[in-house]
């Protein structure tokens with residue numbers, strides 16, 4: 001069973017993490033995990049730019065090192081960048097020490113390649129242990145999501161996905177998409193329609 005919207009009980013169980021933002025403003029927050037990846041991140045940037053929209057990109061350190069010019073383009077076009085570890089680690093399968101070291105390595109890659117620092121962190125797979133969470137929070141805001149597109153699921157019904165994510169979108173929603181090779185087809189077929197829905201419904205986009 002796949003939930004397009006994170007159940008309220010899960011959000012309640014992890015109160016120290018950010019699941020959505022201001023409900024009183026008609027802004028939503030588009031987030032893109034795992035890039036920058038050629039052929040996907042650039043497509044997303046073009047789509048956002050056509051509609052004058054902004055997003056937040058949670059980048060994997062090794063992809064920043066591989067594609068520094070694409071990472072720079074994200075920054076130059078007014079989007080925000082967050083940390084998504086250097087090697088896309090699963091917190092539940094990594095010691096706290098190794099996990100933190102990998103997060104720091106991504107931060108250093110951002111400093112080296114782009115000259116920026118970030119206080120935004122998103123755990124790959126949404127999985128971190130309470131200990132890892134506590135050791136990150138002095139320095140980082142842990143940003144989760146409220147609405148998932150399901151773009152990483154092979155063979156997902158894209159028409160249904162588009163309907164579900166439009167129905168689940170509300171003021172302050174944080175949306176999760178992925179800019180990686182596995183999701184490129186989904187992103188190209190579904191994201192433009194979703195962005196058009198936002199325009200037609202009077203939503204603005206903000207950066208986290």
Ligand SMILES: [Zn+2]
Nearest residue numbers: 033034124125
């Ligand atoms: Zn990821």
